[in-house]
Amino acid sequence: MIALNKPWLADFLTGERQAWIFVFKCLLAFYVAAWLAMLLQLEQPATSMVTVGLVMHPQSGMVRAKGFYRAIGNVAGSLCALVLIAAFAQQRELFLLALSLWVAGCAGGAMKYRNFMSYGFVLSGYTAAIVALPAISDPYNVFDAAMMRVSEVLLGVIVAGVVSDVIFPDRLGDVLRRSRRGHFEQFIAMASEPLDGSTPRSQMERTHLRFVRSAVQIEDLRSSVIFEDPDTRARSRRMQLHNLKYMAAATTFQSLYHLIDRLRRQNHADTANALVRLYGPIGEALSAGPTDTPEPKALAERIAACEALLPALASEMRNAFRNDLDLQMEFDGGATLVRRFASELHDLIMLEATLRKPLGRLPDGIEHVGFKRSNDHVAPLITALRGFLALAMLSLFWIDTSWASGPSALLTASYFCGLLATSPTPVSAAINISIGYALGMSAAFAVAFCLMPGSDGFTMLILASLPLMAIGPYLLTRNATLPGMGTGYVMSFAGILALKNPMVYNPEQFLNDAIASWFGVVACAVAFMLIPTVIGTSWLRRRQLRKLRQQVTVAASSPMTGLLYETESANRDLLHQIVQHTRPDSEEMRHLLTWDLAVHECVRAIIELRQDMQHAELPPPLKHIMQRSVDALAELYDAPDTRRWQEADRIVGHAITLTAQTLPRAQASCRPPLAHLLQLRAALRDDASALAPFIASTPEPSHAA
Amino acid sequence: MPRELDLAGATVPSLLLVYLACLLAQWVIDTVAGRFGLYHHVWHPPLFRVALFACLFSAIGLLLYP
Numbered sequence: 001m002i003a004l005n006k007p008w009l010a011d012f013l014t015g016e017r018q019a020w021i022f023v024f025k026c027l028l029a030f031y032v033a034a035w036l037a038m039l040l041q042l043e044q045p046a047t048s049m050v051t052v053g054l055v056m057h058p059q060s061g062m063v064r065a066k067g068f069y070r071a072i073g074n075v076a077g078s079l080c081a082l083v084l085i086a087a088f089a090q091q092r093e094l095f096l097l098a099l100s101l102w103v104a105g106c107a108g109g110a111m112k113y114r115n116f117m118s119y120g121f122v123l124s125g126y127t128a129a130i131v132a133l134p135a136i137s138d139p140y141n142v143f144d145a146a147m148m149r150v151s152e153v154l155l156g157v158i159v160a161g162v163v164s165d166v167i168f169p170d171r172l173g174d175v176l177r178r179s180r181r182g183h184f185e186q187f188i189a190m191a192s193e194p195l196d197g198s199t200p201r202s203q204m205e206r207t208h209l210r211f212v213r214s215a216v217q218i219e220d221l222r223s224s225v226i227f228e229d230p231d232t233r234a235r236s237r238r239m240q241l242h243n244l245k246y247m248a249a250a251t252t253f254q255s256l257y258h259l260i261d262r263l264r265r266q267n268h269a270d271t272a273n274a275l276v277r278l279y280g281p282i283g284e285a286l287s288a289g290p291t292d293t294p295e296p297k298a299l300a301e302r303i304a305a306c307e308a309l310l311p312a313l314a315s316e317m318r319n320a321f322r323n324d325l326d327l328q329m330e331f332d333g334g335a336t337l338v339r340r341f342a343s344e345l346h347d348l349i350m351l352e353a354t355l356r357k358p359l360g361r362l363p364d365g366i367e368h369v370g371f372k373r374s375n376d377h378v379a380p381l382i383t384a385l386r387g388f389l390a391l392a393m394l395s396l397f398w399i400d401t402s403w404a405s406g407p408s409a410l411l412t413a414s415y416f417c418g419l420l421a422t423s424p425t426p427v428s429a430a431i432n433i434s435i436g437y438a439l440g441m442s443a444a445f446a447v448a449f450c451l452m453p454g455s456d457g458f459t460m461l462i463l464a465s466l467p468l469m470a471i472g473p474y475l476l477t478r479n480a481t482l483p484g485m486g487t488g489y490v491m492s493f494a495g496i497l498a499l500k501n502p503m504v505y506n507p508e509q510f511l512n513d514a515i516a517s518w519f520g521v522v523a524c525a526v527a528f529m530l531i532p533t534v535i536g537t538s539w540l541r542r543r544q545l546r547k548l549r550q551q552v553t554v555a556a557s558s559p560m561t562g563l564l565y566e567t568e569s570a571n572r573d574l575l576h577q578i579v580q581h582t583r584p585d586s587e588e589m590r591h592l593l594t595w596d597l598a599v600h601e602c603v604r605a606i607i608e609l610r611q612d613m614q615h616a617e618l619p620p621p622l623k624h625i626m627q628r629s630v631d632a633l634a635e636l637y638d639a640p641d642t643r644r645w646q647e648a649d650r651i652v653g654h655a656i657t658l659t660a661q662t663l664p665r666a667q668a669s670c671r672p673p674l675a676h677l678l679q680l681r682a683a684l685r686d687d688a689s690a691l692a693p694f695i696a697s698t699p700e701p702s703h704a705a
Numbered sequence: 706m707p708r709e710l711d712l713a714g715a716t717v718p719s720l721l722l723v724y725l726a727c728l729l730a731q732w733v734i735d736t737v738a739g740r741f742g743l744y745h746h747v748w749h750p751p752l753f754r755v756a757l758f759a760c761l762f763s764a765i766g767l768l769l770y771p
Contacts, residue, residue, distance in 0.1 A: 143715070165751040230739030230750075 019477040021168050026056050026473035029163040030494070031462055033156050038458075038501040042155070043148045046498040047130070051156025053472065053490035056164060064165065064227035067157040069120030074153045076120075077106075077127025078146040084132050089139040092399060095132075100391035102128050107418040108384030112375050114422060115223055122418035125387075127153065129414040133407035165228070173229040176221040180242075183214040184352050187246065188299070191253060191345065192286035195260060195279045201688065204257060205593040209579065211250040212596075216576040218243055219371045219569070235355060240371060242351040247568040248604075249344040255601045255679065256337045258689075262682050263330065271327050274317045275334040281306045281313070282342055296353035300346060307342045314339070329660065333675035333682075340608075374547065374570040374577070379534045387417040390527035394520070405516030412491075412520030419487075420528060424536040424581065429484040430525030436475065436488025437521050441514040443468040443489075444497040449507060461499070469493060492517065536581035545592060548574045548599055552637035555603040556630045560610060567603050571596070594690040598683065602637065605679045606630055612673035617666055625655040626673060633680065636691075645684070645694040652681045708769055720766060727762045 029052045037045035055067050080102055088095035106125030110118040131149045135142040190207060193199075222240070226233045256279070263272040285302040314335040321328040394413055398406030416433065420426040451464035472493055475486030496514050498504075534540045548571065555567050575596050582589050612618070613626050632648040659674045687695060709716050734757070737743075744750040 162755055166749075166755055169751055230735040230744060230754075231742065232739075234736065234739035 018170075019474060022056075022477050023470055023473040025163055025167055026053070026476070027466060027470060028167065029056060029160050030469065032163065033159040034499055035458060036159065037152060037155055038499075040151075040155070042152050044152060044498065045500065046495055047149060047152035048156035048159070049494040049499065050491055051153050052160045053476075053494050054487070055157055055160040056473070056476070064161055065116040065224040067161045068227055069116045070123045071154060071157050073106075073120035073123035074127045074150060074157075077124040077129075078131050078150050080124070080128045081131035081135070082142060082146055084128070085135055085139050085142040089136070092136070095136065096395035096399070097392065099129065099132060100388050100395060103391050103414045103417065104384040104386075104388035107387035107421050108380035110418045111383040111421040112377075112380040114373070114375075115220065118422055122415065122421075123153075125418050126411075126415040129411050133410060171228065172221065173225050173232050176218070176225050176232065179214070179221065180218055180239075180355070183211075183218065183246070184348075186214075187211070187250070187348075188286055191249075191341075192283050194283050195257065195276050199257070201261070202590075204254070205590070205597065208250070208254055208597060208600075209575075209593060211247075212572045212575050213579070215243055215247050215250075215569070215572050223371075238351060238355060242348065242355060243371065244565045244568065245344055245348040245351060247572065248564065249341060249348050251568065251600050251604045252337060252341045252344055254597060255604065256334070256341060258597070258601060258686070259334050259337060259679065259682060261688075262686050263334075265688070268327060268330065271321070271331050271334070274320065274331055275338065278310070278314055278317060278335060278338050281309060282338070282345070296349050296356060300349040300353060303342060303346045303349060307339070307346060310335075310339050310342060325660070329674060329678055330682075332671065333678040336672065336675040337679070371569045372566045372573070374574040376540070376543065376547070378543070379540060382531065382534055383421040386527050386531040387414075387421070389531070390417055390523055394523055403516075405512045408513045408516035409520035409523065412517045413524050415491075416521055416524040417527065420484075420524065421533075422535070423483070424533065425483075426528040426533050427525055430521060430528055432482060432484040433488035434518060434521045434525065436485035437492040437518050439485075440472065440489040440492030441496055441518065443471065444493050445510070445514070448497055448505070448510065452503065453505065465497065465499075488521070541578050541581060541588075544574055544578045545595060548578070548596060549637045549640075551599055552602050552606065553634040555606045556610075556634035560607075560614070564604075564607055567607065571600060571603065591690070598686075598690040599637065601683050602633060602680065605676050605683070606633065609673055609676040609680070612669075612676060615669045615672075617669040618673070619662060619666070622655075622659055622662060622670070622673075625651070625658055626677070629655045629677065629680070633684075636694075640691065640694050642694050642696055645691065646696050649681070649684055649696075652677060652684065656681060719769060723765050723769065724762060727758060727765065730761060731758050 030049050033048040033052045034045045037048045042048070051070075055070060084095060084098055084102070088098060103125035106121045106128075109121035109124075112118075113121065127149065131142070131146045135145045138145075218239070222232070222236065222243075226236050232239070256275075260272045260275050263269070263275070282303070285306045286299065318328060318331060318335070321331055390413055391410065394406070394410050397403065398410065403409075416430065420429055420433075423429045447465050447468055452461065455461055455464045472486055472490035475482060475489050477486070479486060492514070496510065496517065498510075551567055551571050551574070554570075555563065558566070575592070578592060579589070582592060609626060609630065613623055629648070629652045632644070632651045636644040636648040656674065656677045659670050659677060663670045663674065683689065684691060685695065686692070708719055710719050710722065711717075731754070735754070744753070747753045
C-alpha cells in the first residue's frame with residue numbers, strides 16, 4: 001500500500017471519501033424510492049426519484065429542513081392546482097394566466113425568505129404546475145392526479161430524510177456546537193485583553209464583522225439543526241437567548257471601545273485611563289485561570305464577583321473628577337457601559353454553561369426571543385415579475401403553436417424560475433443547468449433505449465442505470481465549481497428516464513419531452529438575462545445600506561417589547577447580506593462598516609435611553625426633550641446632512657443640559673438617561689465615524705445654556 | 706376502526722391518519738427525550754428514532770390489519 005506522505009493526496013482522498021459516501025447515499029435513496037413507488041403502485045416513480053435528487057444534501061439536518069418545507073410547499077401547491085382546475089377548466093388562457101401568477105408569487109416568496117422556507121415556496125409553485133398541467137386535458141381526474149403527485153413527492157421526501165439521517169450521518173448539530181463554542185472562546189479571548197486603546201480602529205472593524213457573521217451563522221445553523229436533533233430543539237430558545245446576549249455584549253463592547261478611543265482623541269486621557277482601569281478587573285477575571293480555556297461555570301463566578309466590586313470601584317474613581325463636572329459625567333457614562341458589559345457577559349457565560357451541560361433536566365423560564373430577518377420588498381417583486389413574464393410567454397407560445405410538449409417546458413421553467421431566484425449569478429447557473437440537462441438527457445437516452453430493453457427485473461434495472469445515474473450525485477458534490485450542473489443532470493436523468501412498471505418505450509415522446517424540458521431551462525436563462533437579478537448589485541446594496549440606517553428610526557419609534565433583539569438581529573442580518581456581495585478590503589466595505597458601527601451604537605443607546613424614559617419619576621419636560629432628541633437622531637440617520645446634524649446636536653445638547661440641571665434633585669431617575677445622552681452626543685461628534693462629513697465646522701459650546 | 710374514512714367526500718385510508726398521529730406522538734417523545742437528554746444513552750440516535758417510529762406505526766397499524 002502506498003504510504004500517505006503527501007498531504008494533498010490525503011486531503012484529496014478525504015474529500016473524495018465524503019463525496020462517494022454522499023453518492024452512495026443518494027443512489028440508495030433513489031432506488032429505495034423507486035422500488036417503494038413501484039411496490040405501492042404509484043403512477044410515476046420518476047417523481048419520487050426527482051424529489052430525492054432535489055432534496056439530498058451532504059448534511060442530514062439540511063435534508064430534514066428541506067424536506068419539511070418541501071412537504072408543506074407540496075401540499076399548498078397541490079391545493080392551488082385543485083382550485084385552478086376547478087375554476088378555469090374550460091378557459092385555458094385564464095388557467096395559464098392564474099398558474100403563471102401563482103408560480104411568480106411563489107418565486108417572489110422564495111426570494112424573500114432566504115433560508116429553507118425559500119425551498120418550500122419553489123416547490124409550491126412547481127407542484128401546482130406538475131399537478132395541474134397534465135390534468136388540464138382530463139379535468140375529471142385532477143383529484144386523483146393530485147393525490148398521486150403528493151404521495152410520490154412525500155415518498156421521496158421521507159426516503160431521502162431517513163436514508164441521509166440513518167446511514168453515515170454527517171451531523172450538523174456537531175458543527176453548530178463546535179462553532180458556537182469557537183465563537184464564544186474568541187469573544188472571551190478578545191474581552192480579556194486590556195482595553196488600552198492599542199487595538200487600531202480597522203482591526204476593531206474587522207472584529208465587529210466577524211462577530212456579525214458568527215451571530216448570523218449560528219442562527220442559520222440553529223434554524224436547520226432543530227429539524228435534525230431533538231437535543232438542540234429542546235435547547236432552541238436558550239440558544240436564541242445566548243445569541244442575543246452575545247450580540248448585545250458585542251455591541252456594548254464596541255461602544256465602550258469607541259468611547260475610550262474618543263476620549264483619548266479629545267485629550268481626555270485621564271478619563272480614558274480611569275475607564276481602562278475600571279475595565280481591568282473584568283479582563284483579569286476572564287484571563288486569569290489555571291488552564292487556557294477555563295470552564296464557563298468558573299468564569300461566571302469570577303465575573304459575578306467582579307460585577308459586585310465595580311460600583312464601589314467606580315464611585316472611588318469618580319472622586320478624582322469632582323472638580324470638572326463634564327469629565328465626571330463622561331466617566332459616569334463609561335462606567336455605566338462597563339457595568340452593563342459585565343452583566344451581559346455574566347448572562348452570556350451562564351447560558352453557555354447550561355448549553356454545554358449535556359445531560360439532565362434544563363431549568364425552566366427562558367425568555368422567548370426571535371431572530372428577526374430583514375427582508376427587502378422590491379427584489380422579490382422583480383423576481384415575481386420575471387417569473388410571471390417567463391411563464392406567460394411560454395404559455396402563449398404553447399397555445400399559439402399547439403405544441404404537444406408545452407407542459408414539459410412550462411414545468412421545468414416553473415421550477416428553475418424559483419430555484420434560481422436566490423442565486424447571485426443566475427444566468428451562468430442556468431447555462432450550467434442546461435448543460436447538465438443535455439448531459440442527463442443523453443445518458444437517459446442511452447440507458448432507456450440501449451441498456452434497459454435487455455434487462456429484466458429490478459436488479460437488472462439498477463445495474464443498467466446505476467453507472468450513469470451516479471454521475472449526478474457526484475456532480476452535486478461539486479456544486480462549488482460547477483454550480484447547478486448536478487441539479488440539472490439529476491433532474492433530467494431521473495425525470496426523463498421516467499422509470500415505470502411496466503416500462504413504456506416511446507422514443508418519439510421521449511425526445512419531444514426532453515427537448516421541451518431543455519427549452520424550459522433555456523427560456524428561464526433568457527428571462528434572467530432580460531430582467532437581471534438584483535442580488536449583489538450596487539443598487540440593492542445602496543438600498544440595504546439605507547435600510548440599515550433606518551434601523552435607527554425603527555429603534556426610535558417601534559414599541560419597546562422585544563425591540564432590543566429585533567434591532568440587534570435585523571442589523572446583523574442586513575449587514576451580513578450586504579457584506580456577502582461587497583469586495584473585502586475595498587473602500588465600499590470600509591464605508592459600510594463605519595456606518596454599521598455608528599448605527600449599532602446609536603440604536604443601542606437609543607433603546608437604552610427609551611428604557612430609562614419609562615422611569616416613573618422622570619419629570620415630564622425631560623421626557624419630552626429626550627423624545628425630541630431621539631426623533632432628531634432618527635431623522636439624521638434617515639437622510640444625513642449638515643442641517644439635520646446641527647439640529648440633532650443642538651437638541652441632544654439641550655437635553656443634556658436640562659438633565660444635568662435636574663440631576664441633583666432626582667439622582668435615581670436622571671443618572672442613567674444622562675449617561676446615554678452623553679454617549680449619543682459623543683457618537684454624534686466623533687470625527688472618525690460615518691457622520692464625520694456632516695459635522696458642522698463650528699460646533700456650539702457644549703453647555704451654552 | 707374502518708380501513709377507509711370519508712373526509713369531506715374523499716376516501717382517505719385510515720392508515721394515513723394513523724401515520725399522522727404517529728408523527729405527532731414521535732414529536733412529543735422527541736421533545737421530552739431532548740429536554741431530559743435521554744438520547745445521550747443511545748448509540749445511534751437517528752437509527753433509534755426511525756426504529757421507534759417503525760415500532761409505533763406498525764403496532765397501531767396492525768390493529769387495523771390484524
